[in-house]
Amino acid sequence: MKSQKKRKWTVFFIIKAVGGSICETIKMINEVRMQELNSKISVVICLNFAKEHLGPLLTGDESFIPGTGETLTPTTVFLELMPGANTKFPNDLHVILERSTFDITDPYDIEKYFKDHILRTRQASHYLLFTWDHGKGYGIFEDTSDQTDGMKIIHQPEVKILTMEELKNAISCAFGKRKIDLVVMMNCLMQMVDTGYALRNNAKYLVAPQTDIDFRGYNYSYIFQAILNKPNIKPRKLAKLAVRSFSSKVYINRELGNNIKSKTAIFAVDLRHYTTFGKHIDQLVFHLLSKLNSSDALTTIRKIRIASMINSVTNFADLYTFLDLLRSNKIFDDVYVASLMLSVKDLLVIESHIGDKLTVPTTGLIIYFPDALPENEAPLPGFDEFFETEFIRRTKWLLLIEKML
Numbered sequence: 380m381k382s383q384k385k386r387k388w389t390v391f392f393i394i395k396a397v398g399g400s401i402c403e404t405i406k407m408i409n410e411v412r413m414q415e416l417n418s419k420i421s422v423v424i425c426l427n428f429a430k431e432h433l434g435p436l437l438t439g440d441e442s443f444i445p446g447t448g449e450t451l452t453p454t455t456v457f458l459e460l461m462p463g464a465n466t467k468f469p470n471d472l473h474v475i476l477e478r479s480t481f482d483i484t485d486p487y488d489i490e491k492y493f494k495d496h497i498l499r500t501r502q503a504s505h506y507l508l509f510t511w512d513h514g515k516g517y518g519i520f521e522d523t524s525d526q527t528d529g530m531k532i533i534h535q536p537e538v539k540i541l542t543m544e545e546l547k548n549a550i551s552c553a554f555g556k557r558k559i560d561l562v563v564m565m566n567c568l569m570q571m572v573d574t575g576y577a578l579r580n581n582a583k584y585l586v587a588p589q590t591d592i593d594f595r596g597y598n599y600s601y602i603f604q605a606i607l608n609k610p611n612i613k614p615r616k617l618a619k620l621a622v623r624s625f626s627s628k629v630y631i632n633r634e635l636g637n638n639i640k641s642k643t644a645i646f647a648v649d650l651r652h653y654t655t656f657g658k659h660i661d662q663l664v665f666h667l668l669s670k671l672n673s674s675d676a677l678t679t680i681r682k683i684r685i686a687s688m689i690n691s692v693t694n695f696a697d698l699y700t701f702l703d704l705l706r707s708n709k710i711f712d713d714v715y716v717a718s719l720m721l722s723v724k725d726l727l728v729i730e731s732h733i734g735d736k737l738t739v740p741t742t743g744l745i746i747y748f749p750d751a752l753p754e755n756e757a758p759l760p761g762f763d764e765f766f767e768t769e770f771i772r773r774t775k776w777l778l779l780i781e782k783m784l
Contacts (some may be wrong), residue, residue, distance in 0.1 A: 455481035493553035514566025560614035571745035598624035700740035
């Protein structure tokens, strides 16, 4: 008996679709179902959603709209795309398992998903992970209340997320020393330093937005067709094509599509260079600390920090805009360190889509740059976790923040 040929790619999704986002989830999965898949590629989906929406999902009903005020049953289903007799799609959605107790924000449950549904039964030469839901720079899948006001989710003060440290741990425990070839995030604000630094030893390439991103996301047909046309495609090439797919996505409403594309920035990064990047951050910090004895320099750096913000509410700054403004204001005059910082950026960022109507700085890397530190009496709501990331723990960036206060 001949041994079965090893598949080239296993593509697996982690999706949270609550409220109105189930509509866009159905459309996205339909895009993938339309592809003529073969034995060289497997597609598995972990979907956290309302059990009552399973019917429209399986039939691919794009006209489905959730009712308002209905009582919903949260659950998670694991699905696989399989060739079928469906005249509407070349592929059926086959339910592998339902787990109502699965917690999409629990790294142990995510690890079990990787082990049970990917590695034990669908080993491949390459692995591509898609994440799909909201993002907040250091974590995804923000937990929300089951209560709704029409289609609006009511956020509770205490929420759970899957942090990038937890995702890293889940990948590490499941895959061991093997890296995921490509992680593509359809989650806002995830192309940031903390994300890349956390995943640097567990994934090869990361594609994610530096800005908000519309739920319509990437051109999934384009990405899958690239794999089907060339199963031996290199992960680096596929990462670049994933970014380009956003520019090529076709919208029924062309004006809407052009507006979405013009206000979004997406980057592909090579995660191998993040360890070196962290060392250069330390050199940058040590240089700036020597300037803080001057009140004029301190005032200038604080102004530059504000000018580098992509979102003043979240204290997210564009790192290389910050560096450029330091140099233009003659605050940062270490040519050697500046050269290293720019060189590593050229190695890190391998592809970009930058909308032509963006009014905030976007060069590929967000960094958390608050003007306050958390206190027991007055925590920073939703952002204290940044002070616990691996990037903060292993580099001197926090030291600069502390000295500027």
